[in-house]
Amino acid sequence: MLARASTGGDPADGKGLQPRTLEVFDDLGVIDRVAAAGIAFPPFRLHAGHEVVWTRPFLDMIGVPDVSWRHTLPYPDAWLIPQSRTNEILADHLLGLGVRIDFGTRLVGFEQDADGVTAQVAHAGAAETIRARYLVGCDGGTSFVRKHLGLAFDGETLVGEYTATCGCTTCPGSRPTASTSAWSTSCGSDACSWPATPRTCIPLPVVKG
Numbered sequence: 001m002l003a004r005a006s007t008g009g010d011p012a013d014g015k016g017l018q019p020r021t022l023e024v025f026d027d028l029g030v031i032d033r034v035a036a037a038g039i040a041f042p043p044f045r046l047h048a049g050h051e052v053v054w055t056r057p058f059l060d061m062i063g064v065p066d067v068s069w070r071h072t073l074p075y076p077d078a079w080l081i082p083q084s085r086t087n088e089i090l091a092d093h094l095l096g097l098g099v100r101i102d103f104g105t106r107l108v109g110f111e112q113d114a115d116g117v118t119a120q121v122a123h124a125g126a127a128e129t130i131r132a133r134y135l136v137g138c139d140g141g142t143s144f145v146r147k148h149l150g151l152a153f154d155g156e157t158l159v160g161e162y163t164a165t166c167g168c169t170t171c172p173g174s175r176p177t178a179s180t181s182a183w184s185t186s187c188g189s190d191a192c193s194w195p196a197t198p199r200t201c202i203p204l205p206v207v208k209g
Contacts, residue, residue, distance in 0.1 A: 001094065002121060004139070006104040007084075014083030016041065022075035031075075033089045038081030107144055110135055 017025075017034070025031045041058035058078060059066060067076045091101055102123065109120040117135040121128050137145025146153060 001099055001101045002105045002107060003101055003103045004106050014086075015080060017079045017081060017086065019073060019075045019078065022079060026074070028090075028093065030089050030093050034079065034081060034086065037085050037089065038079045040077040041080050107139075110145075110148065 017038075022031060022034070025034050043055045043057055044061050045055045046053040057066075067073060069076050094101060102121075105121050105123040107119060108122050108127075111118050112135075116131060116133045119130045119132065119135060121130060135145065137143050139145060141153065143153075
């Protein structure tokens with residue numbers, strides 16, 4: 001497996017997993033580690049200075065009706081976990097299966113024939129050729145594989161109002177807070193130096209009403 005990133009990722013890359021992803025992780029056998037490394041999304045809170053204006057559940061914030069566990073929805077809650085931690089869990093699982101991950105390796109070209117794929121990669125300034133039966137591109141919206149194949153990326157850009165969901169990561173017992181127009185102030189602790197302290201921020205769509 002090739003990974004362009006030099007490490008497992010920045011903790012700020014992503015913050016949550018959706019229910020369907022959790023079901024897939026259950027199938028892969030890593031759900032217990034994912035569950036232990038995260039928490040269900042806490043309520044969102046709007047502050048005006050130190051005054052709490054309102055508190056809303058996560059599902060209210062994204063406009064989804066309340067859901068509860070059922071056989072067809074074994075993981076009804078979105079799960080709050082840094083993407084870097086998720087990557088670490090998946091990488092450990094792959095290593096346990098005997099899969100090698102080459103970090104800091106970039107795909108620069110490939111050709112397909114009747115028997116497989118020949119890929120050209122770059123690592124630490126050196127070029128290398130890899131021969132494989134398949135090439136699977138899991139490289140996101142800016143996918144080199146997709147562009148090299150000339151495949152379209154159909155879709156649309158959603159434009160709207162978003163919250164900046166932020167939490168102080170150094171204060172004991174703090175929880176993320178939400179603000180529709182500016183950074184939140186303090187988490188409430190006398191020792192908090194927000195916004196100078198490390199913070200977690202997640203953009204979410206604003207649901208009117």
